[in-house]
Amino acid sequence: MQTVQHHLFLCATPTKALCHQGPVGAQCWEQLKKSIKAAGLEDPARKEGVVLRTKADCLRLCSDGPVLLIWPSGHVYGSLLPERIERIVQQHLIAGEPITEWLVKQFSF
Ligand code: FES
Structure with a gap:
C-alpha cells in the first residue's frame, strides 16, 4: 500500500480562466512538476509518503x-x-512550515 503525504491541486489552465490570465498557470504547473521531481517527492519508498499532483x-x-x-x-x-x-515545495511540503503570507484560504477536510 502506498502512503500519500500530500496531494496538490493546481488551477493551472482553467477553461474559463476566471482566477488568472495568460501563461502563468501553465508555467507554475511546469515548475511544480520539476520541483517535486527534483526533491524526490514522487519516490514510492519515501518514508513520509509520496506527493501527488493534479492539474x-x-x-x-x-x-x-x-x-x-x-x-x-x-x-x-x-x-x-x-x-x-x-x-512552497521546500518550506511547506518538506519542512512542514506553511508560508502564511502567500495563503489566501484555509479549508478543513
Ligand atoms: S478558474 Fe481558477 S479557481 Fe476557478
Whole structure:
C-alpha cells in the first residue's frame, strides 16, 4: 500500500480562466512538476509518503490565481508565480512550515 503525504491541486489552465490570465498557470504547473521531481517527492519508498499532483480545471475559488490547494491540510496558496513554487515545495511540503503570507484560504477536510 502506498502512503500519500500530500496531494496538490493546481488551477493551472482553467477553461474559463476566471482566477488568472495568460501563461502563468501553465508555467507554475511546469515548475511544480520539476520541483517535486527534483526533491524526490514522487519516490514510492519515501518514508513520509509520496506527493501527488493534479492539474485541476477550476477549484471554485476563481480569484487571486493561479491557486494551489494542498490536501489534506487544506492550505490554499494564491497569486502563484513560478518562482514561488520551489519555496512552497521546500518550506511547506518538506519542512512542514506553511508560508502564511502567500495563503489566501484555509479549508478543513
Ligand atoms: S478558474 Fe481558477 S479557481 Fe476557478
